[in-house]
């Protein structure tokens with residue numbers, strides 16, 4: 001069976017532990033691995049930039065620097081004009097590689113003396129300062145070098161080897177200073193910190209160089225798996241021609257407090273566009289008219305605190321969009337928390353659970369879709385604590401609340417309470433960073449839950465599929481302009497995406 005190596009993502013520790021073993025199994029020495037790493041970087045450079053261009057290679061003390069020293073030699077042999085600015089090599093492999101560069105007549109300047117002129121003369125800067133050995137904040141001379149590279153007026157491009165210097169390859173947290181690369185060539189396996197958190201700002205295009213040992217390495221189970229389009233097409237098949245609305249579930253959306261009818265409306269519209277058989281909304285009486293007038297297919301009920309009749313008819317519940325934090329909202333949260341079935345919790349419904357926790361009934365399945373602020377409230381932490389280790393926060397929420405959880409933000413993470421590994425969504429767009437986007441997502445989750453039986457979607461894949469649909473709908477909507485894309489623009493795109501097997505052209 002073929003494995004897409006770019007979908008399996010590991011911690012830096014897993015890579016460190018696994019690479020030596022994988023190299024030994026493939027009968028490759030560490031020096032050969034370094035040679036292959038440098039060769040992979042050279043090929044990426046040659047693809048983008050013909051020789052003789054000016055390369056400035058910045059080498060740090062460890063094996064990341066070693067990759068840089070070897071690259072200097074290979075690139076010069078390939079006809080590039082190469083300058084190296086370096087700190088003293090300290091690892092054995094880096095020392096040998098530095099000596100080989102000098103033996104070839106290569107010139108070296110001290111990284112502490114790096115000048116703006118050196119940077120400006122370069123067509124390509126290669127960041128081989130620090131890789132996955134980064135274990136503390138940057139200091140002189142790395143901070144100064146990174147600041148010089150990141151200046152807005154540098155006309156060339158930047159290739160980071162393995163990981164941009166200053167980015168934590170496990171958490172995706174950037175030190176106050178970190179290289180903003182055009183392209184990152186990472187070795188052997190993708191690392192968790194390159195696909196979540198602030199990674200997208202720093203990594204640029206991410207290229208995996210498997211160095212010929214990945215197949216041995218990939219026997220190790222990954223920490224994260226990238227959500228792929230195949231997950232969607234496997235589960236959202238062509239519908240049975242004799243289908244009726246009862247096959248596709250009844251979503252009840254609880255939300256739409258005073259002044260927040262739009263959130264419940266967006267969730268309802270997304271649930272309809274993603275194929276739920278029926279969608280009802282339980283909202284505040286002040287919101288009923290606005291929602292009903294905006295979308296005739298929605299059944300809109302004004303509720304005080306009695307949801308019993310609506311819950312009896314529902315297949316799944318989504319609670320949170322526009323719910324607010326009033327006593328009215330809390331009463332609804334308490335009622336839904338007792339209901340036995342599948343409940344998707346979002347927004348103020350999560351805040352309410354955070355403020356006054358309620359235990360999940362054993363027979364219920366709960367799905368949470370917090371953003372980092374809501375996740376922080378659920379864990380009694382700050383949002384920056386959550387962002388400092390998104391995967392850890394995700395795992396804690398799953399465990400503490402026995403809930404399938406989707407943690408929003410670039411590199412959305414998804415995890416089920418039972419499984420060890422998690423999913424990451426590598427798709428998406430900054431266009432999704434706008435109020436109402438999360439309401440659409442909760443409607444998508446509701447629709448998938450409602451169709452779970454008809455489409456045989458395992459519960460642990462519902463949030464992963466929803467994250468992918470929402471992210472790709474965002475990318476598609478953003479094609480008309482990232483800035484100014486509205487959550488309602490996602491609705492048409494979602495409709496296309498949930499019909500992957502349908503040829504949407506109308507034949508004769």
Ligand SMILES: NC(=O)C1=CN([C@@H]2O[C@H](COP(=O)(O)OP(=O)(O)OC[C@H]3O[C@@H](n4cnc5c(N)ncnc54)[C@H](OP(=O)(O)O)[C@@H]3O)[C@@H](O)[C@H]2O)[C@@H](O)CC1
Nearest residue numbers: 033034061062063064130131132133134135136137138162
């Ligand atoms: N192993 C392999 O098979 C292969 C590995 N490969 C490559 O090796 C890289 C990993 O190499 P690595 O382990 O030597 O770590 P690396 O990132 O070079 O840094 C360690 C050095 O940095 C220092 N240091 C740390 N933080 C610092 C800071 N903030 N500020 C200043 N200094 C700091 C630390 O110093 P110390 O803590 O000892 O004082 C130590 O000297 C990997 O990313 C990939 O590029 C590829 O060739 C493929 C084959």
Ligand SMILES: [K+]
Nearest residue numbers: 127130163165
């Ligand atoms: K680097």
